Amino acid sequence: MGxxxxxxxxxxxxxxxxxxxxxxxxxxSNVNLSKLKTGKVSAIRFSTLVAICxxxxxxxxxxxxxxPEE
Amino acid sequence: MxxxxxxxxxxxxxxxxxxxxxxxxxIVTIVGIVLALIGVIVCITQRGMIDEHVGKAVEAGSxxxxxxxxxxxxxxxxxxxxxxxxxxxxxxxxAMSCAVAAILCAIVTxxxxxxxxxxxxxxxxxxxxxxxxxxxxxxxxxxxxxALLVFVGVGxxxxxxxLFWCIYSILEYGRALQNEVDEIL
Numbered sequence: 001m002g003x004x005x006x007x008x009x010x011x012x013x014x015x016x017x018x019x020x021x022x023x024x025x026x027x028x029s030n031v032n033l034s035k036l037k038t039g040k041v042s043a044i045r046f047s048t049l050v051a052i053c054x055x056x057x058x059x060x061x062x063x064x065x066x067x068p069e070e
Numbered sequence: 071m072x073x074x075x076x077x078x079x080x081x082x083x084x085x086x087x088x089x090x091x092x093x094x095x096x097i098v099t100i101v102g103i104v105l106a107l108i109g110v111i112v113c114i115t116q117r118g119m120i121d122e123h124v125g126k127a128v129e130a131g132s133x134x135x136x137x138x139x140x141x142x143x144x145x146x147x148x149x150x151x152x153x154x155x156x157x158x159x160x161x162x163x164x165a166m167s168c169a170v171a172a173i174l175c176a177i178v179t180x181x182x183x184x185x186x187x188x189x190x191x192x193x194x195x196x197x198x199x200x201x202x203x204x205x206x207x208x209x210x211x212x213x214x215x216x217a218l219l220v221f222v223g224v225g226x227x228x229x230x231x232x233l234f235w236c237i238y239s240i241l242e243y244g245r246a247l248q249n250e251v252d253e254i255l
Binding site for chain 1: 250253254255
């Protein structure tokens with residue numbers, strides 16, 4: 001079974017935004033954002049996704065990527 | 071404060087009140103333990119005097135031997151009351167009844183302590199579906215079921231055990247859901 005990978009670090013690097021800044025803008029703690037970056041969460045709320053897309057000025061497709069099973 | 075937060079705060083307030091009520095009940099049961107232990111000591115040290123006075127009271131009909139039992143017929147396996155009373159031996163059975171009462175009070179005190187801890191944690195934590203609360207609840211339920219079995223009877227103990235198992239299963243299910251929710255950001 002494939003999986004969904006979060007490409008948060010790539011978009012953050014494109015926007016030159018630090019984890020702390022994104023954390024403040026999204027209203028999610030640094031620890032939880034790190035979990036999102038490293039894919040240590042099993043799901044993400046639409047509200048969190050909306051906040052991240054607003055902060056990074058991007059589309060959900062820019063940060064979510066489907067990775068088929070190898 | 072939204073409606074959900076208000077409801078949660080109300081639950082926490084109820085838990086705080088329950089914790090205080092349990093503290094008072096614990097004091098009552100601790101007093102019960104002390105009194106029962108004093109009873110044991112008095113019955114053993116003043117055995118001759120108690121046998122004489124209770125014997126007279128039983129003969130006069132002011133005390134029946136049924137009044138001297140604690141825990142109904144379920145603790146008859148500990149001491150044969152009928153045989154002891156027929157032989158005019160009252161102090162030791164009464165001491166045994168007091169000792170059983172002390173043990174019962176001690177079990178209830180421990181179970182109340184566990185319930186108090188649970189209510190305290192509920193008044194602080196955001197979720198009751200944690201390993202710590204489930205662990206404490208399990209011990210409290212086992213203690214109470216054992217007390218029901220010994221002091222009340224098999225029937226009530228089975229009903230109590232089923233009720234406790236039902237509550238425990240609901241909380242276990244809640245813990246599994248909580249773990250899932252905790253992984254969602």
